[in-house]
Amino acid sequence: MNIFCPLNKYNQLPVIFELKMMRYSRTCNIFRVWRRFSSISAESVPVTESITNDIFRTNESNPVNHRVEHNSRFYSISEPVKKQLFAGGGLPKEYQSLSETLNGLCIMVRKPAIELIHYLNKTNFDAPVLRYVLYGKTGVGKSLSLAHIVHYGSSAGFVLVHVPWVPKWFQYVKVATPSSVHANKYDQPIEAVEWLKHFSTQNGHLLDKLELKTSNTYTWSKREVTAEGSPLSELIDLGLNRAKYATGCIVALLDELKKAASSKQCRVLVVIDGFNSFFSRKSNVIREDKSMVLPSDFLLTDALLSLTRNDWNNGAVVVSVDPSAHPPELRESPLPRYLLGKTGFEHLDPFVPIEVQNYNDKEFRSQIDYYIERNWLQQPKARTDNGRAELSFTSGKHPYSLMRLVAPY
Amino acid sequence: MAALREVLNFNSKCFRGVRSYFCSSPAFQYSSLSPNNASSNVQKLDFEESDTKRMSKAMKSYMERAKIHDNFIKEQLHQYNIGKRHLANMMGKDPEFFTQHDVNEAIRYLFPSGLYDPRARPMMKHPDEIYPKRKAAEFDMNGRPFHSLFYTSKPNYYNLLHDLAVKFKQLDNHEDKMIYRGIQDQQASELFLFGTDWVSKESLESVLLESLTDSQYSNLIKTMERFAQHRYAVREKNFIMQFRHQLAAQTEIQKIPELTRDESNRPFTTFSARRKRSNAFVKVIGEGTGLISINGEDILYFKRKQDKEQIIFPLEFCNMLGKVDVVATCEGVGMSGRVGSIRLAIAMCLRCFVDAETIERMRLAGLLSYDPRERERKKPGQPGAREKFTWKKR
Numbered sequence: 001m002n003i004f005c006p007l008n009k010y011n012q013l014p015v016i017f018e019l020k021m022m023r024y025s026r027t028c029n030i031f032r033v034w035r036r037f038s039s040i041s042a043e044s045v046p047v048t049e050s051i052t053n054d055i056f057r058t059n060e061s062n063p064v065n066h067r068v069e070h071n072s073r074f075y076s077i078s079e080p081v082k083k084q085l086f087a088g089g090g091l092p093k094e095y096q097s098l099s100e101t102l103n104g105l106c107i108m109v110r111k112p113a114i115e116l117i118h119y120l121n122k123t124n125f126d127a128p129v130l131r132y133v134l135y136g137k138t139g140v141g142k143s144l145s146l147a148h149i150v151h152y153g154s155s156a157g158f159v160l161v162h163v164p165w166v167p168k169w170f171q172y173v174k175v176a177t178p179s180s181v182h183a184n185k186y187d188q189p190i191e192a193v194e195w196l197k198h199f200s201t202q203n204g205h206l207l208d209k210l211e212l213k214t215s216n217t218y219t220w221s222k223r224e225v226t227a228e229g230s231p232l233s234e235l236i237d238l239g240l241n242r243a244k245y246a247t248g249c250i251v252a253l254l255d256e257l258k259k260a261a262s263s264k265q266c267r268v269l270v271v272i273d274g275f276n277s278f279f280s281r282k283s284n285v286i287r288e289d290k291s292m293v294l295p296s297d298f299l300l301t302d303a304l305l306s307l308t309r310n311d312w313n314n315g316a317v318v319v320s321v322d323p324s325a326h327p328p329e330l331r332e333s334p335l336p337r338y339l340l341g342k343t344g345f346e347h348l349d350p351f352v353p354i355e356v357q358n359y360n361d362k363e364f365r366s367q368i369d370y371y372i373e374r375n376w377l378q379q380p381k382a383r384t385d386n387g388r389a390e391l392s393f394t395s396g397k398h399p400y401s402l403m404r405l406v407a408p409y
Numbered sequence: 410m411a412a413l414r415e416v417l418n419f420n421s422k423c424f425r426g427v428r429s430y431f432c433s434s435p436a437f438q439y440s441s442l443s444p445n446n447a448s449s450n451v452q453k454l455d456f457e458e459s460d461t462k463r464m465s466k467a468m469k470s471y472m473e474r475a476k477i478h479d480n481f482i483k484e485q486l487h488q489y490n491i492g493k494r495h496l497a498n499m500m501g502k503d504p505e506f507f508t509q510h511d512v513n514e515a516i517r518y519l520f521p522s523g524l525y526d527p528r529a530r531p532m533m534k535h536p537d538e539i540y541p542k543r544k545a546a547e548f549d550m551n552g553r554p555f556h557s558l559f560y561t562s563k564p565n566y567y568n569l570l571h572d573l574a575v576k577f578k579q580l581d582n583h584e585d586k587m588i589y590r591g592i593q594d595q596q597a598s599e600l601f602l603f604g605t606d607w608v609s610k611e612s613l614e615s616v617l618l619e620s621l622t623d624s625q626y627s628n629l630i631k632t633m634e635r636f637a638q639h640r641y642a643v644r645e646k647n648f649i650m651q652f653r654h655q656l657a658a659q660t661e662i663q664k665i666p667e668l669t670r671d672e673s674n675r676p677f678t679t680f681s682a683r684r685k686r687s688n689a690f691v692k693v694i695g696e697g698t699g700l701i702s703i704n705g706e707d708i709l710y711f712k713r714k715q716d717k718e719q720i721i722f723p724l725e726f727c728n729m730l731g732k733v734d735v736v737a738t739c740e741g742v743g744m745s746g747r748v749g750s751i752r753l754a755i756a757m758c759l760r761c762f763v764d765a766e767t768i769e770r771m772r773l774a775g776l777l778s779y780d781p782r783e784r785e786r787k788k789p790g791q792p793g794a795r796e797k798f799t800w801k802k803r
Contacts (some may be wrong), residue, residue, distance in 0.1 A: 384729070393701065393725075394721050395717075396709045404714075
């Protein structure tokens with residue numbers, strides 16, 4: 001039984017234009033009645049048009065097996081995996097809170113990720129590491145593609161070196177101290193400890209299994225020494241306990257991993273979001289003489305730039321460049337050459353560029369189906385072709401815009 | 410309105426209000442006021458003489474003022490005509506055929522003005538249009554008014570009502586005659602008032618040269634309505650039509666632009682629209698896939714949800730969302746103005762692609778009307794257009 005007003009020509013009008021249809025006072029009342037019922041659950045809402053018969057989900061929850069057939073489908077990530085991989089960051093905040101509301105983290109399998117997974121599966125690990133650069137406008141799905149790759153790396157047995165969002169290291173630095181290891185460089189003790197925690201959560205079990213050992217002696221102070229041949233976990237623990245040496249620990253750790261990978265002890269996947277921030281010209285750290293500390297003056301930058309060089313093998317480097325990782329003056333173009341600048345481009349060159357685009361029709365439909373099924377889109381009109389068209393054109397099929405468009409706030 | 414003035418003279422021989430505008434009032438003459446005036450034709454009693462003496466002074470000054478005004482207007486008219494001829498000579502045109510339109514063009518050329526309000530710019534017009542009309546003398550030298558309804562203080566208005574009553578009577582008499590003869594429907598053709606509306610209060614005031622209250626105006630209109638509904642009202646069609654004006658032509662809206670074909674043989678149409686100091690130039694191309702391009706970017710050129718919805722609104726309304734492509738360029742200060750101008754332009758273009766019923770629906774929805782609202786001026790002594798400074802009692 002359809003408890004709402006019967007369909008007439010005025011019902012074709014979008015509900016969101018209710019405010020503009022002031023002359024149609026009669027229909028305004030109808031639409032206001034409609035809205036009052038909008039918070040009821042999915043079962044009692046009469047379906048004016050059935051949800052598409054396309055399946056927008058897939059059961060394949062191991063990203064190693066994701067292929068072209070899974071394109072535009074959602075796969076779910078279980079709670080323990082999510083905690084392990086993304087506790088230290090990696091999912092965009094809004095997406096994370098949305099996934100909590102919608103009762104489960106689901107990521108859409110999209111072309112960039114499928115392409116990357118295909119390449120990573122087929123990589124010749126004896127050759128020097130290949131660098132992949134994801135690029136695209138802000139809000140188009142790069143971070144989520146990287147999150148997908150992080151899950152893939154974890155499932156495929158890579159040691160993950162995952163930096164969730166590089167600008168956090170430079171634009172919101174809590175404390176910066178002159179480095180104990182390097183004379184002219186700066187430490188970021190708090191950020192370093194955070195990252196070490198994130199690293200150990202992501203890779204803890206794998207490191208125990210691999211039993212990697214240091215190849216050098218690291219002298220931190222008169223009393224603190226990490227001897228050669230000690231397990232890497234000792235290095236990590238030292239960094240976690242002693243914030244002063246945390247950055248140095250990271251440098252040492254990444255160096256060790258590089259050597260370990262080259263000597264075939266493990267396979268390393270480097271995933272960095274917002275890579276262009278390393279080449280940005282701003283940070284929030286100012287010296288006493290009011291001069292700004294550039295990102296290139298930080299020790300962590302050196303460490304990661306060394307890791308993303310192609311002078312090692314048995315691994316892969318997946319990186320994203322985003323305009324929002326730069327200060328507002330440098331956001332003119334989303335293309336890698338502009339965002340990386342000359343130094344960055346020369347550092348990464350040659351790389352494989354992978355563009356992340358707006359949703360195509362199939363992906364968009366799938367996204368709307370997901371929202372409807374999760375009862376996030378409750379208006380009956382969302383199920384109609386007209387409603388979908390309206391959402392599609394108002395959001396421009398831009399993933400982030402769509403999310404904000406259907407948000408209640 | 411000139412014809413209307415003629416009508417006002419109907420049945421009122423004493424009414425000289427407007428017609429005698431240019432000529433000095435004919436009725437009274439400056440007869441000398443000396444008591445020994447032998448040429449005076451009017452026999453005066455003693456008390457009358459003193460009254461006329463007293464009233465004459467007031468009358469005299471009134472008369473002088475009226476005469477001065479008349480002369481002034483004559484002078485202005487003379488200046489205007491001479492000025493027109495000078496202008497014609499300056500512009501190299503024939504003075505005999507120099508119209509008001511030509512005068513306006515000449516003034517605009519010779520005195521270019523950057524002022525915003527058209528009424529503040531230099532102008533040269535017939536004195537009639539510049540100087541407010543006055544009634545000529547309404548009473549003679551003895552103080553006796555010409556119009557029988559003078560003491561109503563709105564003689565022209567009440568005169569009009571009186572005329573209506575008389576005409577009503579006449580029509581009733583005519584109807585009686587027709588009924589008596591048994592030829593009722595012979596002359597009863599319908600008075601076709603569609604597309605016209607009663608004149609406004611302001612226009613009536615300017616013709617009658619009297620200010621009317623709202624109730625007086627509505628009273629007059631009601632009387633007119635009753636009159637127009639009379640069976641034989643068509644006999645007084647000319648009289649009634651003088652009080653009705655043509656409504657804004659629907660023909661403007663029906664001028665739908667044409668569809669032309671571009672290089673790839675797709676039909677398209679263009680329209681440019683304005684809203685609040687912004688302009689938009691929009692091209693809507695049929696047989697499309699729903700691409701929207703604004704200044705080279707997609708719809709995310711506009712950051713606000715309401716702006717994006719405004720662009721989509723006309724397309725959604727006509728169910729043309731995936732069927733046409735829109736290429737728009739906009740310029741001007743302010744996002745809201747740009748968005749409104751694009752929306753209007755899209756709606757105007759879509760008229761070519763939809764049927765008449767949808768066009769009518771669009772018109773009712775307000776998609777096809779130009780939004781004339783502009784930012785109101787900030788006034789001195791106030792922080793904003795309407796906002797006032799905090800009122801302090803002391």
